[in-house]
Amino acid sequence: MKSGNSKKLAKAAAARQTLSKLYGLIATPPSAVLHHTPISSMCNIHMPQTLADKIAKLVCEKFSELTSGNPTLAKRKVLAGIVMTNENDLEDMKVISVATGTKCINGEHLSLQGQCINDCHAEIMARRCLLHFLYSQLDKLVQRKVNGQFSTVFEELENQKGYRIQPQYKFHLYINTAPCGDARIFAPHEEEADRTDRHPNRQSRGLLRTKIESGEGTIPIKAGADNIQTWDGVLQGERLRTMSCSDKIAKWNVVGLQGALLSHFLEPIYLESIVLGSLFSAIHMYRAVCGRIEQTVQGLPSPYRLNQPKMNQGSSTESRQPQKAPTISVNWDCG
Ligand SMILES: [Zn+2]
Structure with a gap:
C-alpha cells in the first residue's frame, strides 16, 4: 500500500x-534525479528579452517574405534560423539562414554518394545553410587575396594556419519550439511547488535519444555494445537511428557548428544564444544542450571548450499546432 x-x-x-x-x-x-543539471552553472544563460525578440522576429519575417505567395512552402510546423549580430554595431543583424522541416529519410533512401540529406529537421537544416554561408565567406577570402576588395567575417590566425570568425560577430539560433529530444520531452511539465521532481519519465532525463524513422518524436538509446548501427542492418530493415536535435546541439556546443571539414581551416564557431518560440524551460534546455555533459567534458584542447549559450523565449510565443506536419523542408541562406 x-x-x-x-x-x-x-x-x-x-x-x-x-x-x-x-x-x-x-x-x-x-x-x-536532477543530477544532470547543476543549477549553479545556469546563472549566466539569461539573454536580454529585446535581443531574443529581435532574433525571433527577424527569422519569422524572413520566412514570411520568402514564402509569400506560395502557400505550399509557407506550410510548416518547425521553423528555425540563424542570425548573425555585430557587437560593434547593435543595429547590424543579418539573417544567415532559414529552414523548416520535421522529417528524416527512411533507411532505404540512404545514399553512399552523399546525395541525400538524412536529417531535415529545421534546426539541422539551418546549420547546414550556415555552412554554405561559411564556404561562401571563405571563397570571398580567397578572391580578396587575388584582387583585394571583399570584406568577410573571417580573420586570419596569427600563425597563418587558418581563420576564425572576427570576435564581434556572434551567431544565434532561433527555433519556434524546443529542439526534439531531451529539451522538448519534459518541457511542458510543471515543476512541483516543493521543487522535487516527480515527472513519470524523470529517470530518462539527459539521455541520448534518436529520432523515430518515418515518424515524429524521439526514443532513448540503449547503452551497450550491440547498439552499433550498421549499413547492412539498416538495409535489412533495422530502424535507422538519427540523433535528436537536442543531442546534436549539445554536440555543437563541444565541437562547434562548422563541421569536421571546415575544422581544418577554421577555429570552432559556437552559438552565442538559442531563442525558442515556445516550450521554453530554462532548466530542461540547459541540461539538454550542455548541462548533462559538463561533468564529463572537461579540459578540451584550446580553442575547443564546452560552450554555454545564452537562452530565452521570444515574447510572442507560438501556440501548439495540432495539425499534421507537412512533408517538405524549406531551406534558404543569405549566400
Ligand atoms: Zn528535431
Whole structure:
C-alpha cells in the first residue's frame, strides 16, 4: 500500500512500488534525479528579452517574405534560423539562414554518394545553410587575396594556419519550439511547488535519444555494445537511428557548428544564444544542450571548450499546432 499528498501522487507512488517489485526497478529518490543539471552553472544563460525578440522576429519575417505567395512552402510546423549580430554595431543583424522541416529519410533512401540529406529537421537544416554561408565567406577570402576588395567575417590566425570568425560577430539560433529530444520531452511539465521532481519519465532525463524513422518524436538509446548501427542492418530493415536535435546541439556546443571539414581551416564557431518560440524551460534546455555533459567534458584542447549559450523565449510565443506536419523542408541562406 502507498500513500501520497494527492490521489495522483499516491497512484504514481504505488506504480513505482509495483514496478520495482515486478521488474527490480529501483525508484529514484526525487532529490537525486536532477543530477544532470547543476543549477549553479545556469546563472549566466539569461539573454536580454529585446535581443531574443529581435532574433525571433527577424527569422519569422524572413520566412514570411520568402514564402509569400506560395502557400505550399509557407506550410510548416518547425521553423528555425540563424542570425548573425555585430557587437560593434547593435543595429547590424543579418539573417544567415532559414529552414523548416520535421522529417528524416527512411533507411532505404540512404545514399553512399552523399546525395541525400538524412536529417531535415529545421534546426539541422539551418546549420547546414550556415555552412554554405561559411564556404561562401571563405571563397570571398580567397578572391580578396587575388584582387583585394571583399570584406568577410573571417580573420586570419596569427600563425597563418587558418581563420576564425572576427570576435564581434556572434551567431544565434532561433527555433519556434524546443529542439526534439531531451529539451522538448519534459518541457511542458510543471515543476512541483516543493521543487522535487516527480515527472513519470524523470529517470530518462539527459539521455541520448534518436529520432523515430518515418515518424515524429524521439526514443532513448540503449547503452551497450550491440547498439552499433550498421549499413547492412539498416538495409535489412533495422530502424535507422538519427540523433535528436537536442543531442546534436549539445554536440555543437563541444565541437562547434562548422563541421569536421571546415575544422581544418577554421577555429570552432559556437552559438552565442538559442531563442525558442515556445516550450521554453530554462532548466530542461540547459541540461539538454550542455548541462548533462559538463561533468564529463572537461579540459578540451584550446580553442575547443564546452560552450554555454545564452537562452530565452521570444515574447510572442507560438501556440501548439495540432495539425499534421507537412512533408517538405524549406531551406534558404543569405549566400
Ligand atoms: Zn528535431
